[in-house]
Amino acid sequence: MMRLEQVCRDFLVGDQVVHALDRVDLEIRAGEYISVMGPSGSGKSTLLNLLGLLDRPTSGTYWLNDEDVSSLPDNALAEQRQRNIGFIFQSFHLIPRLSALENVELPLVLAGAAVKERRERAREVLDAVGLSARLDHRPDQLSGGERQRVAIGRAIVMRPGVLLADEPTGNLDSKSGNEVIEIIEQLNRDGISLLVVTHDPDIGDRARRHLVMHDGRIVGDERTDPQ
Amino acid sequence: MRADDTSRLAFQSIRRYPLRTSMLLLAIAIGVAAVVLLTAVGEGARRYVTGEFAALGTHLLVVLPGKAETAGGAAGMLVGATARDLTLDDAAAILRSSRVTKVAPVIVGTGNASWRQRQREITVLGTTYEMLDVQHWSMQLGRFLPQIDMNVSSPVCVMGNDVRREFFGNANPIGQWLRIGDTRCRVIGVLAQAGVTGPFDTDELVIVPVASAQVLFNTAGVFRILAEAVSRESMPAAQRDIIEIVKARHQGEEDITVVTQDAVLSTFDTIFGMITTALGGIAAVSLIVAGILIMNVMLVAVSQRTQEIGLLKALGAKRRQILLLFVIEAVFLSVLGAMLGLALGNAGTFVLRVVFPAIDFTAPGWAMAAAVLIAMASGLLFGILPASRAARLDPVQALAGR
Numbered sequence: 001m002m003r004l005e006q007v008c009r010d011f012l013v014g015d016q017v018v019h020a021l022d023r024v025d026l027e028i029r030a031g032e033y034i035s036v037m038g039p040s041g042s043g044k045s046t047l048l049n050l051l052g053l054l055d056r057p058t059s060g061t062y063w064l065n066d067e068d069v070s071s072l073p074d075n076a077l078a079e080q081r082q083r084n085i086g087f088i089f090q091s092f093h094l095i096p097r098l099s100a101l102e103n104v105e106l107p108l109v110l111a112g113a114a115v116k117e118r119r120e121r122a123r124e125v126l127d128a129v130g131l132s133a134r135l136d137h138r139p140d141q142l143s144g145g146e147r148q149r150v151a152i153g154r155a156i157v158m159r160p161g162v163l164l165a166d167e168p169t170g171n172l173d174s175k176s177g178n179e180v181i182e183i184i185e186q187l188n189r190d191g192i193s194l195l196v197v198t199h200d201p202d203i204g205d206r207a208r209r210h211l212v213m214h215d216g217r218i219v220g221d222e223r224t225d226p227q
Numbered sequence: 228m229r230a231d232d233t234s235r236l237a238f239q240s241i242r243r244y245p246l247r248t249s250m251l252l253l254a255i256a257i258g259v260a261a262v263v264l265l266t267a268v269g270e271g272a273r274r275y276v277t278g279e280f281a282a283l284g285t286h287l288l289v290v291l292p293g294k295a296e297t298a299g300g301a302a303g304m305l306v307g308a309t310a311r312d313l314t315l316d317d318a319a320a321i322l323r324s325s326r327v328t329k330v331a332p333v334i335v336g337t338g339n340a341s342w343r344q345r346q347r348e349i350t351v352l353g354t355t356y357e358m359l360d361v362q363h364w365s366m367q368l369g370r371f372l373p374q375i376d377m378n379v380s381s382p383v384c385v386m387g388n389d390v391r392r393e394f395f396g397n398a399n400p401i402g403q404w405l406r407i408g409d410t411r412c413r414v415i416g417v418l419a420q421a422g423v424t425g426p427f428d429t430d431e432l433v434i435v436p437v438a439s440a441q442v443l444f445n446t447a448g449v450f451r452i453l454a455e456a457v458s459r460e461s462m463p464a465a466q467r468d469i470i471e472i473v474k475a476r477h478q479g480e481e482d483i484t485v486v487t488q489d490a491v492l493s494t495f496d497t498i499f500g501m502i503t504t505a506l507g508g509i510a511a512v513s514l515i516v517a518g519i520l521i522m523n524v525m526l527v528a529v530s531q532r533t534q535e536i537g538l539l540k541a542l543g544a545k546r547r548q549i550l551l552l553f554v555i556e557a558v559f560l561s562v563l564g565a566m567l568g569l570a571l572g573n574a575g576t577f578v579l580r581v582v583f584p585a586i587d588f589t590a591p592g593w594a595m596a597a598a599v600l601i602a603m604a605s606g607l608l609f610g611i612l613p614a615s616r617a618a619r620l621d622p623v624q625a626l627a628g629r
Contacts, residue, residue, distance in 0.1 A: 049623050052541070054540075054541060054621070054622040054623045054626075055621065055622075055623050074545075074546060075545045075546065078540065078543045078544060078545050078546075079543060079545075081541065081542070081543045082542065082543025083543075087541050087542075089626070093534065093537075093538045093541075093626065095535055095538070097239055097240060097243035097244060098239065102239075106539075106542060107542045107543060109228060109229075109232045109236070110228050110539070110542055110543055110544045110548060111228075111543065112228050112229050112232075154542070158543075
């Protein structure tokens with residue numbers, strides 16, 4: 001469903017060109033559970049941003065569902081993100097003035113869904129992440145783990161094919177981190193593709209496919225059988 | 228995105244950040260209120276000065292008998308013609324001009340006045356009740372001459388304050404009978420102490436109805452006629468009207484002179500122009516200050532929300548949708564802030580008027596309109612510009628808050 005061909009992403013830092021991604025080839029099939037590991041600055045986040053259409057490749061081609069999305073205009077990219085991709089960020093990025101329910105509703109609001117339908121859908125999703133008792137709480141009234149679960153709800157409320165998580169447990173203690181990982185693994189078992197960027201080897205090892213990055217290249221790509 | 232959702236989202240950020248919202252409203256309101264107050268003070272000063280000049284009789288035309296020749300020598304002496312007297316009928320005729328609002332004929336003479344044992348030589352002014360308004364005199368006691376036809380005499384008089392003191396001391400003069408020459412008149416009013424205003428020292432006058440003065444001095448003519456024009460601008464036309472009217476009454480002979488107070492008027496015009504310029508300057512400076520104040524608050528408010536814009540982009544919001552959110556917010560804040568500022572500014576103006584009742588503090592309409600316009604324009608511009616920049620940003624950068 002996602003295929004990168006010879007994708008490069010260069011940044012200009014001062015007058016020096018940094019190759020954050022260097023001729024990367026990668027194919028991700030529906031329903032996969034992938035972890036991306038590697039030292040800081042190896043290009044993990046750049047890869048994730050690129051796959052999530054938050055960023056465009058400098059060169060190379062990105063096929064998403066057999067469509068070349070490497071050089072779509074801004075608004076077309078926004079539509080693709082809306083339909084196909086769910087994001088989970090290390091720092092949650094919830095909107096502080098909105099309640100949990102409203103935060104989860106936000107993608108549906110932006111897509112123009114009817115009030116009744118989106119309220120129902122947001123409740124279902126919050127139920128699925130175990131927050132049905134916290135619908136009207138604002139982010140500052142929730143714990144870190146609960147906030148990340150709201151963010152997961154928001155990521156899956158549009159039923160995307162893939163869930164991209166950038167250090168989803170980075171700001172959490174190990175107990176709530178585990179809960180969060182269990183929730184997204186359950187979502188993966190229900191069919192969504194899952195790609196997790198992490199520093200934490202314990203979390204990385206739980207995936208069925210392990211990518212290792214170094215200096216903008218994928219230097220390791222192993223599969224383990226599900227336990 | 229549905230329209231109701233767009234406005235709901237925009238209003239949520241207004242309602243749920245009360246501190247930020249109130250700071251923004253305050254900045255805009257203070258900007259507008261400052262303009263309203265400053266221009267009200269300027270306009271108040273302008274009106275005060277205008278009023279003071281009006282009291283000097285800026286609209287006043289003085290009609291004199293006889294033609295003052297500016298060239299050609301004394302024609303009257305050569306042909307042996309003397310100037311025809313101005314009469315009370317001439318005064319009544321002048322009032323027919325639509326550019327003349329008030330007319331006061333004047334006769335001046337001296338007479339011997341006495342009350343009980345006290346007597347002195349005194350200046351007697353014969354005129355009508357219109358004189359009070361034309362000269363902007365005010366009364367200290369009683370009332371001015373009665374509002375009767377100018378051809379009717381009446382045994383009453385009004386006196387200046389010095390005359391009152393000399394005859395009556397601390398006693399109440401109202402109702403006392405003063406003898407002037409062979410006639411007696413009842414004192415009905417005393418003018419407020421004023422010193423020399425216009426051509427007369429009012430404190431030293433006794434004023435009687437013009438017809439009584441004609442009897443007293445045994446004359447059919449009047450010394451001069453004071454006429455008040457409708458406005459400053461209509462004075463030349465009023466002057467022409469008066470000459471035409473009197474000429475027609477005097478068998479086509481132009482035998483009068485109409486004088487205006489040109490020196491006073493040109494000084495007035497200079498000062499008036501300077502005050503108007505100063506007022507414009509005050510308004511311009513306060514508008515610029517208000518605009519910059521609003522700009523700063525808006526810039527800070529929007530850049531705090533770059534991350535939020537990044538998130539909206541990641542969730543699939545289009546640039547237009549993000550912009551619309553900020554436009555609605557900025558429009559609402561600017562309009563509400565401007566209205567608050569108007570209310571605040573007018574409340575301040577009201578307080579000024581109560582504290583200084585002598586000066587009429589009123590912000591001119593154009594200043595209020597300009598203040599509201601500038602507030603809304605800068606609120607909108609600096610609310611939307613940074614938002615539009617943020618909406619164009621890479622989602623990755625916006626999310627990182629850069």
